[in-house]
Amino acid sequence: MSAIRLLSSLAVVATLASTIAAADGDTRIARWKDDKAAAIVLMFDDSIPSHVKNVMPELKKRGLTGTFYINPGAGHFAATRSTWEKDATADGYELGNHTMTHKGAKSLADAEREIGGCHEWIRTVTPAMPWPRLVSWAQPGGCPWTVDKADMDALLAKNHLVKRPDFGGRGATIAFKSGPEYVAHLDKAIKAGSMECIIYHGVGGDWLAATMPQFVELLDGMEARKDKLWVTGHIPAHQYAIERDAATVQVSAKTTSKIALTLSCTADPALYDQPLTLVTSVPASWTACIVTQGKTSSEVAAKAGALIFDALPGSEPIVITKK
Numbered sequence: 001m002s003a004i005r006l007l008s009s010l011a012v013v014a015t016l017a018s019t020i021a022a023a024d025g026d027t028r029i030a031r032w033k034d035d036k037a038a039a040i041v042l043m044f045d046d047s048i049p050s051h052v053k054n055v056m057p058e059l060k061k062r063g064l065t066g067t068f069y070i071n072p073g074a075g076h077f078a079a080t081r082s083t084w085e086k087d088a089t090a091d092g093y094e095l096g097n098h099t100m101t102h103k104g105a106k107s108l109a110d111a112e113r114e115i116g117g118c119h120e121w122i123r124t125v126t127p128a129m130p131w132p133r134l135v136s137w138a139q140p141g142g143c144p145w146t147v148d149k150a151d152m153d154a155l156l157a158k159n160h161l162v163k164r165p166d167f168g169g170r171g172a173t174i175a176f177k178s179g180p181e182y183v184a185h186l187d188k189a190i191k192a193g194s195m196e197c198i199i200y201h202g203v204g205g206d207w208l209a210a211t212m213p214q215f216v217e218l219l220d221g222m223e224a225r226k227d228k229l230w231v232t233g234h235i236p237a238h239q240y241a242i243e244r245d246a247a248t249v250q251v252s253a254k255t256t257s258k259i260a261l262t263l264s265c266t267a268d269p270a271l272y273d274q275p276l277t278l279v280t281s282v283p284a285s286w287t288a289c290i291v292t293q294g295k296t297s298s299e300v301a302a303k304a305g306a307l308i309f310d311a312l313p314g315s316e317p318i319v320i321t322k323k
């Protein structure tokens with residue numbers, strides 16, 4: 001037997017004798033939650049009746065979510081106020097700041113009043129959620145907004161408001177005019193591995209309205225692509241992207257019975273508290289594992305030697321054991 005063949009035979013024996021190989025424990029941070037290819041955010045502007053009547057039932061039926069940009073001081077808001085104040089948050093929809101009245105701002109004082117009023121409304125209707133926290137911001141269109149950019153940036157930062165992506169190229173009935181055009185936007189996000197949004201006003205009613213068949217075609221397209229799409233709100237997607245790019249994962253310990261990881265992140269944990277999805281190689285015999293981080297413990301089944309699970313960056317170490 002040649003020396004090389006002898007060495008390779010010994011290596012095989014060594015691998016079989018051990019239950020943990022060099023690659024076990026190798027971990028990557030998934031690009032998007034649950035290792036999905038892309039993130040999609042449905043956005044709905046102006047807190048109008050067709051959102052309550054047409055959008056929410058269709059989302060709820062499918063277990064989907066979206067971000068609703070609210071004008072709690074607008075005249076039309078009164079008719080559906082109780083739905084927004086109770087049901088919208090109970091069903092897990094994200095509420096974004098779209099100013100109190102949608103009448104614009106001609107001075108910093110106007111902007112402070114418009115933004116501050118909506119901000120306070122959001123805080124009040126979500127008492128169980130941490131505060132301060134990041135809130136999505138959509139500047140209202142079609143009204144005057146003449147506030148100095150530096151003043152606006154400071155006001156947004158003070159209120160932890162995160163600008164959503166621009167309307168251009170994302171507006172329902174403007175960027176997309178048929179069902180297949182909406183659905184193609186999903187495939188564009190999947191191909192790019194990006195976060196994409198579709199911004200609606202009315203759906204099956206109200207203004208700038210997309211039709212119900214178009215909306216349903218999009219939702220059906222999302223369901224057909226559910227293995228590749230993370231359907232979420234703007235802030236969770238924003239947090240995920242920031243944390244993912246600021247995080248590092250390392251194997252801190254590895255034995256035949258345990259893999260320990262540390263997930264560190266430079267983003268501020270007070271505002272960036274979205275769990276990240278990790279994908280860890282485990283030994284072939286570890287078909288079911290227990291993943292523990294701090295006081296949280298869950299059972300996770302391995303798929304093709306990989307474990308996919310969520311962990312909170314900058315928190316306690318993560319320990320994986322065979323079940």
Ligand SMILES: [Zn+2]
Binds near residue numbers: 045098102140141
């Ligand atoms: Zn608007």
